[in-house]
Amino acid sequence: SEQLNRFAGFGIGLASLFTENVLAHPCIVLRRQCQVNYHARNYHLTPFTIVNIMYSINKTQGPRALWKGMGSTFIVQGITLGTEGIISEFTPLPRELSHKWNLKQIGGHLLLKGLTHVIAMPFYSASLIETVQSEIIRDNPGILDCVKEGIGRVVGMGVPHSKRLLPLMVLTFPTALHGVLHYVISSIVQKLVLFVLKRDNSHNLPTESSTSVQSMLDAYFPELIASFAASLCADVMLYPLETVLHRLHIQGTRTIIDNTDLGYEVLPINTQYEGMRDCINTIKREEGMLGFYKGFGAVIVQYTLHVAVLQLTKIIYSTLLQNVS
Numbered sequence: 001s002e003q004l005n006r007f008a009g010f011g012i013g014l015a016s017l018f019t020e021n022v023l024a025h026p027c028i029v030l031r032r033q034c035q036v037n038y039h040a041r042n043y044h045l046t047p048f049t050i051v052n053i054m055y056s057i058n059k060t061q062g063p064r065a066l067w068k069g070m071g072s073t074f075i076v077q078g079i080t081l082g083t084e085g086i087i088s089e090f091t092p093l094p095r096e097l098s099h100k101w102n103l104k105q106i107g108g109h110l111l112l113k114g115l116t117h118v119i120a121m122p123f124y125s126a127s128l129i130e131t132v133q134s135e136i137i138r139d140n141p142g143i144l145d146c147v148k149e150g151i152g153r154v155v156g157m158g159v160p161h162s163k164r165l166l167p168l169m170v171l172t173f174p175t176a177l178h179g180v181l182h183y184v185i186s187s188i189v190q191k192l193v194l195f196v197l198k199r200d201n202s203h204n205l206p207t208e209s210s211t212s213v214q215s216m217l218d219a220y221f222p223e224l225i226a227s228f229a230a231s232l233c234a235d236v237m238l239y240p241l242e243t244v245l246h247r248l249h250i251q252g253t254r255t256i257i258d259n260t261d262l263g264y265e266v267l268p269i270n271t272q273y274e275g276m277r278d279c280i281n282t283i284k285r286e287e288g289m290l291g292f293y294k295g296f297g298a299v300i301v302q303y304t305l306h307v308a309v310l311q312l313t314k315i316i317y318s319t320l321l322q323n324v325s
Contacts, residue, residue, distance in 0.1 A: 005219070008317050012220045016227075019309040021074065026054055026066035027302035028073070033132045033257050034295025035243040036250045036269055038287065042261045043294045047304065050297035056263025061135045065258070068138070069131030072146035076120060076127045079147075084116045110180055117179030118172055123150035125171070125249045132250065134258045134266045164272055165252030174245045174276045182238055186230035193229045197222040224310060232303050239299065240292035244279045247271060260295075 030053065034044050044050050057065050088095035093112035094105055117124075126149035130141060142148075154168065201218050235242075251271045259265040273279040283291045 008321070009220050012224065012313050012317065015309055015313045016224055016306075019306055020231075022070070023305055023309070024302045025070050025073070027298040027305070029066055029068060029131050030054060030057075030260070031295040031298035031302075032128060032246055034260050034298065035246045036132055036255075037257060037260050037267065037294065038247070038269075038271060038283075038291075039267055040260050040294060043290055044260065044297045045290065045293055047297045047300040050295070050301055053260055053263045057258055060264045061258075065135040068133070068135055069127060071143045072123075072127035072130045072141075075144070075146055076123050079123050080116055080120045083119045084112060087112055087115055087119075110184070113183050114176040114180050117176050121171060121175045122153040122168065123147060124175070125153060125253075126150045128246060128249050129253055129255050132255060132257050134256050136258075136266055137256050162252045162254055164270075166248055166273075166275070170275050171245075171248055174241070174248060178238060178241050178245050181241070182234045185237055186227075186234040189233045190226045190230035193226040194222055197225065221310075221314065228303070228306055228310065235299055235303075239296060243292050243294065244276060244283070247279055247283075248273060248276065 027050075030044075030050055034040060042049060044053065054066060084095060087093060091112075093108045093115075095109075095112065097105055097109055123146055126146040129149070130146055201222070250269055251273055253269075255269050256266045257269060259267050271279075273282060287294075
């Protein structure tokens with residue numbers, strides 16, 4: 001039973017990771033393409049139009065078009081984790097908050113998160129381009145291209161960019177702001193949801209026969225539900241800021257994206273934003289307030305997939321554990 005519990009915990013974690021990084025990747029590709037597509041007439045605010053356009057892109061370009069840039073998103077996650085570890089090793093900035101935290105500790109902890117996002121920024125930029133660049137005009141990118149291009153962006157060499165490319169200094173504030181806010185919102189929501197779930201669980205004391213199954217589910221599912229709710233809230237609340245951030249990152253990189261109105265044809269990105277404030281005002285003026293939510297249907301599809309996988313895992317493990325016990 002102990003072994004099975006361990007195996008179950010591992011399996012549930014793996015299913016969740018797989019959903020987050022592999023199954024949901026087409027939603028991330030579409031969401032980012034819609035966010036940077038200032039030409040788009042169709043905003044794809046609902047899951048129905050998003051699924052439709054995914055089908056069209058898949059039909060005209062094959063499934064690879066929906067999973068492009070997946071390797072580079074893993075690399076950016078690795079760089080982020082590594083950077084955070086190294087900075088916290090060599091500075092007094094705390095990686096974890098102790099139970100007896102104070103304001104100074106929180107400040108240091110958030111500063112660490114902000115610095116990490118700033119250092120990972122050029123690689124995030126390169127990964128973003130890989131995710132939105134149309135498959136039609138791409139050569140096969142190598143797995144480490146995003147590292148090479150990230151470094152190229154810092155030293156100002158490599159891919160020819162246009163004059164409209166924003167200097168990294170202009171991108172620093174919005175990138176750090178988005179990263180830190182995402183972390184703060186998801187941490188608060190996660191703590192709240194866990195608190196509520198654990199409080200509810202303590203009221204429902206299990207009977208003898210259901211103990212092993214129930215304790216198993218009680219051990220792993222509250223964590224998963226809490227982290228699911230945390231990501232969802234942070235993604236929804238920060239969606240307009242993410243749209244602005246992605247447009248600033250992509251400007252001047254000569255990126256060509258799929259036409260998200262049709263599902264075939266390609267479009268160049270030729271924006272001329274001066275910076276964050278100008279980008280916000282331009283979107284508001286030219287695309288309306290809903291312009292900040294272009295591609296929002298993809299978020300709904302992404303988290304619906306999550307719920308489906310969570311439910312499926314729960315059913316599989318309940319059945320398994322009941323059969324074993």
